[in-house]
Amino acid sequence: MKIQKVISKKGIEAWLVEDHSRPILSMQFAFAGGSSQDPEGKPGVATFVSGMLDEGAGNLDSEAFQNRLEDLAAKMNVTASQDHMSVSFQTLTQNRAESLKLLQMALTSPHFEPKDAERIREQLIASLRVEEKDPNKAAANEWFKLAFGSHPYGRPGNGTLTSVAAITPADLHDYVHKNFARDNLKIAAVGDIDAAQLGEALDSVFGDLPEKSDTKPVAEVSWQGTSKQRIVQMPNPQSVVQFGFKGLKRNDPDFIPAYILNYVVGGGGFSSKLMQEVREKRGLAYSVYTYLYPLDHAGIFAGGVATENKSVGQSLDLIKAELELAARDGLTEEELRKAKDYLVGSFALRFDTSAKIAAQLLAIQLDNLGIDYIDRRNGEIEAVTVADIKRVAKRLMEPKNLIVTVAGEPEGIREVGL
DSSP: OOOEEEEOTTOOEEEEEEOTTSSEEEEEEEEEOGGGGSOTTOTTHHHHHHHHTTSOBTTBOHHHHHHHHHHTTOEEEEEEOSSEEEEEEEEEGGGHHHHHHHHHHHHHOBOOOHHHHHHHHHHHHHHHHHHHTOHHHHHHHHHHHHHHTTSGGGSOTTOOHHHHHHOOHHHHHHHHHHHOOGGGEEEEEEESOOHHHHHHHHHHHHTTSOSSOOOOOOOOOOOOOOOEEEEEEOOOSEEEEEEEEEOOOTTSTTHHHHHHHHIIIIISGGGSHHIIIIIITTOOEEEEEEEEEEOSSOEEEEEEEEEEGGGHHHHHHHHHHHHHHHHHHOOOHHHHHHHHHHHHHTGGGGGSSHHHHHHHHHHHHHTTOOTTHHHHHHHHHHTOOHHHHHHHHHHHOOGGGOEEEEEEOOSSOOOBOO
């Protein structure tokens, strides 16, 4: 797979993988910012914007815009995370010019009409009301609040009932004006297009965006290093537990060893240690897992489990014991070898469609890993030693940094450090 770096006449850069076997172009791009750029006191603006970009633009109202997308068989999906506003776009070659014009209009002249905003607002509020009764969301929101406090990461990305009700079309326009710019944009394209054609497309879609963004600086997270355990009381026959430590950012030299460690401890499905201890041996939960979540200004090593209220204490004790064991002993040579074999062997599955390839190329750009990362990646995994794993395990799984939130009516546990 050949990755080309394409720079348009207006200086807009994208990574391209040509694939002329099918008449489809998949494009993925992202603006730095995301919900961390929500105005103070108004969480949810980025999410609101993501729901409104296909609700009318240019000379087309909401219905006409969406009908035109459908007529052209073009697909557009927008999502807001803590650090990015990401767009996935796909079009047929024969409709490429017209489809890309719709995309250009959405980015440079979105309507945000009050009547359309009210409809999207109602959807967002309905979703928030559902979340209020969802123990998974309650545990996660409380965990981020405890971990990050007043930092933008500690705010609910989807907003609150109060904040979403207060967001105006002017807030949406202001967000786009400040965040949609060429200097904070990363682009990946895969499919039936060559470098010259892509260069022209880049200028037509993104060339009218402001050259410079007007984003506010986001501080690096300062971890307090204090163990906390919080219970969110919710009437439910089972409790949802979210647990986590300070993790690693993607550019940390220890990230790849941590990635392997996470796979063995809780990220490897039925083969993981936590799944074996909590589910297979004792039947306490249907699922238990861990994951790495690197953000631009913090890293997280976290996990979760859902279990009967009476089993929360036992499940948490087992999880903590397994984490402490990994922190003390690391992995065996056999465990490391099996993890490497899987992680290296399954890597190719990330590249079996044009959309997946575009998503991977965009992620590599956002993480600043370099255009040769795909060629380097498996070698970096193979180079990890047992000693590397043990060092990183001790660094990550520090008991004094453990934060736990439980949503439900758990038995046998209490709040700590609050």
